[in-house]
Amino acid sequence: LTISFVFTVDIDNDGMTAADERNTLIWDSVAEVPRIAGVFGRHGITATWFVRADNQLSDVYGDAAWLLREHNAIWSNLRQAGHFIGWHPHVVRRDEQGTFVAETDDRRCADALREIHASLTASGYHFTASRIGEAFHGNQSMRTLSELGITVDSTAIPGRRRDDSSRRFDWSVTPNQPYRPSAADYRVTGSPALPIVEVPMTSAPVEGPNDPRPLTRYLNLAYRSDILRAAFKRHLESLGEGDHVVVTILHPEETRGPVGHPLYAHDLQTVASNVEYLVAAAGEYGDVAIATLEQVARCAAAELTYV
Numbered sequence: 001l002t003i004s005f006v007f008t009v010d011i012d013n014d015g016m017t018a019a020d021e022r023n024t025l026i027w028d029s030v031a032e033v034p035r036i037a038g039v040f041g042r043h044g045i046t047a048t049w050f051v052r053a054d055n056q057l058s059d060v061y062g063d064a065a066w067l068l069r070e071h072n073a074i075w076s077n078l079r080q081a082g083h084f085i086g087w088h089p090h091v092v093r094r095d096e097q098g099t100f101v102a103e104t105d106d107r108r109c110a111d112a113l114r115e116i117h118a119s120l121t122a123s124g125y126h127f128t129a130s131r132i133g134e135a136f137h138g139n140q141s142m143r144t145l146s147e148l149g150i151t152v153d154s155t156a157i158p159g160r161r162r163d164d165s166s167r168r169f170d171w172s173v174t175p176n177q178p179y180r181p182s183a184a185d186y187r188v189t190g191s192p193a194l195p196i197v198e199v200p201m202t203s204a205p206v207e208g209p210n211d212p213r214p215l216t217r218y219l220n221l222a223y224r225s226d227i228l229r230a231a232f233k234r235h236l237e238s239l240g241e242g243d244h245v246v247v248t249i250l251h252p253e254e255t256r257g258p259v260g261h262p263l264y265a266h267d268l269q270t271v272a273s274n275v276e277y278l279v280a281a282a283g284e285y286g287d288v289a290i291a292t293l294e295q296v297a298r299c300a301a302a303e304l305t306y307v
């Protein structure tokens, strides 16, 4: 049994994950990236970093590739250290008041992805991996990514579904393992399938101090250690025979900031000890490998039957 870890980080504007901030664009937490990379580096980890590039950046800054350009030195240092950079589009539209809201219409999202991709290509940016912002996807957006030459997507949060004023996504039936999405239902495999491989973020029952019962959540390296450890232990115990992929998530803004959050430690030292714990705990169950998303997808693509 081999457990392959993919450590992923999403580069969002400040407040996006903490407070659904979609209109005031501040990027101070990007400065944390080298420190986070240092933690990974000390543990021999090459990670996967999803960097925002989308229609909101082109609307606000006149360039979908604004963040890639603005902090080019950071991304190229990561690449030189063996890290992998993926595309992280937060597709937005403006509502009647001119406020940015998340695009949750599949057709419009797919069209926007095509437009953003064309502008990135024209600027010389080429990606093979994607993660759509706010966990949104649909049949047309998944097919469009595949047609655009994206070989691996990592947007799914298996077992989670939300349809409220803030988020709209449905991964309730998605498995906690790589699959080729069915053309008829992006959430599961099926025939005919798309060439793209979906490598979901690993979800597990996570129990925060204010939760009446564990809630299926992604494995975030910034959780308080006791919470992440308990969740990962439950996850390991649920694994069957065979090889498994564990995809963790982190946002730079979660590595600093206010203490006292029930779920997040907001502390880089905790991230470091969480990384150590995950690798050591997995080592008691089997062999441990550390890979980028692209490496895992390549292995999965070779093994997954494709009709």
Ligand SMILES: [Zn+2]
Binding pocket: 010, 011, 012, 016, 088, 090, 132, 133, 134
């Ligand atoms: Zn994001």
